[in-house]
Amino acid sequence: MKAPVRVTVTGAAGQIGYALLFRIASGDMLGADQPVILQLLDITPAMEALEGVRMELDDCAFPLLAGITCSDDPDIAFKDSDYALLVGARPRGPGMERKDLLEANAAIFSVQGKAINNHASRNIKVLVVGNPANTNALITQRNAPDIDPRNFTAMTRLDHNRAMSQLAQKTGTTVNDVTNMTIWGNHSATQYPDLFNAKVQGKTATDLIEQSWYEEDFIPTVQQRGAAIIKARGASSAASAANAAIDHMNSWALGTPEGDWVSMGIYSDGSYGIAEGLIYSFPCTCSDGDWQIVQGVSIGEFSQTKMTASETELTEERDAVAHLLG
Numbered sequence: 001m002k003a004p005v006r007v008t009v010t011g012a013a014g015q016i017g018y019a020l021l022f023r024i025a026s027g028d029m030l031g032a033d034q035p036v037i038l039q040l041l042d043i044t045p046a047m048e049a050l051e052g053v054r055m056e057l058d059d060c061a062f063p064l065l066a067g068i069t070c071s072d073d074p075d076i077a078f079k080d081s082d083y084a085l086l087v088g089a090r091p092r093g094p095g096m097e098r099k100d101l102l103e104a105n106a107a108i109f110s111v112q113g114k115a116i117n118n119h120a121s122r123n124i125k126v127l128v129v130g131n132p133a134n135t136n137a138l139i140t141q142r143n144a145p146d147i148d149p150r151n152f153t154a155m156t157r158l159d160h161n162r163a164m165s166q167l168a169q170k171t172g173t174t175v176n177d178v179t180n181m182t183i184w185g186n187h188s189a190t191q192y193p194d195l196f197n198a199k200v201q202g203k204t205a206t207d208l209i210e211q212s213w214y215e216e217d218f219i220p221t222v223q224q225r226g227a228a229i230i231k232a233r234g235a236s237s238a239a240s241a242a243n244a245a246i247d248h249m250n251s252w253a254l255g256t257p258e259g260d261w262v263s264m265g266i267y268s269d270g271s272y273g274i275a276e277g278l279i280y281s282f283p284c285t286c287s288d289g290d291w292q293i294v295q296g297v298s299i300g301e302f303s304q305t306k307m308t309a310s311e312t313e314l315t316e317e318r319d320a321v322a323h324l325l326g
């Protein structure tokens, strides 16, 4: 058996937390041979509810669960942490865009970035789920200057998975037939799901569908899926968000399959002309616990316009939180 790793989850008493913790503890995220110590963070008024979640985790008798701590202090929750899932943040309600949460949530991530910088493992892998995820990841990264910026990522895997399902349904196939999906940009309504490079049973997706469906149905459906779920459920996505967080960390830690890639919001190195230092979603392969941006993906005029629009939005979000960027 491997030595246990420390996994911090913030917002652990919330609805995504409830769908996430049991899957981490059962081995879905880091593998069936990797014990975990859960370090759970929430705010002081949520401590009693968090204690209830801890009791339920105990009651599952997970063989891989080597310990649980619950705290309202980020300095304790991030101590020696190897993996961190930053979920704790306010969700949006009907009629809001995710960037409307910036003011309410941004301060959380500057505090947590500092705690990570001061207390976490130098190799920590951080996934930001709390919205607006890309810019919150940027704030976290900029407040942790002693840690490699590559270790800070934002979740666009839910959008990636949504796009795969929509394409599979349209082409009468299953998600097992869909590869090379890419979400470019921000986890927002400007995100760009790219079907020019996606494949269904090895064939280019855009050869199998009409351009009108792509532009008028597929892209808006993927872009607006979060809002559609809020409208239908009266609460934002939780189980599918937790599932995507598991997928993101699993790919990063254990690798992506040969010939395929995943979408990750990562620190831009200037690839595809995207401003360096933004947290932007790119196609990525992962191996040996590290990610690489897939190079040489073909970008036509249609794609370029949409990729730039999302980059512009991220630049605006970054400028709006300049005071928190360390």
Ligand SMILES: NC(=O)c1ccc[n+]([C@@H]2O[C@H](COP(=O)([O-])OP(=O)(O)OC[C@H]3O[C@@H](n4cnc5c(N)ncnc54)[C@H](O)[C@@H]3O)[C@@H](O)[C@H]2O)c1
Pocket: 010, 011, 012, 013, 014, 015, 016, 017, 041, 042, 043, 046, 087, 088, 089, 090, 091, 092, 108, 128, 129, 130, 131, 132, 133, 155, 156, 158, 159, 187, 236, 237, 238, 241
């Ligand atoms: N990136 C994505 O794809 C994606 C998908 C779904 C939801 N989200 C976002 O995830 C976030 C959480 O959603 P939820 O449905 O679990 O919300 P929720 O309200 O059910 O839970 C949020 C939890 O965070 C806690 N919290 C608040 N401030 C905190 C702080 N400073 N430190 C630690 N914990 C804190 C709250 O007490 C609560 O327990 C929201 O911002 C939501 O918009 C992102």
Ligand SMILES: O=C(O)C[C@H](O)C(=O)O
Pocket: 091, 092, 098, 131, 158, 225, 226, 227, 229, 236, 237, 241
């Ligand atoms: O849409 C939201 O606000 C929640 C989440 O980001 C989602 O995409 O489901």
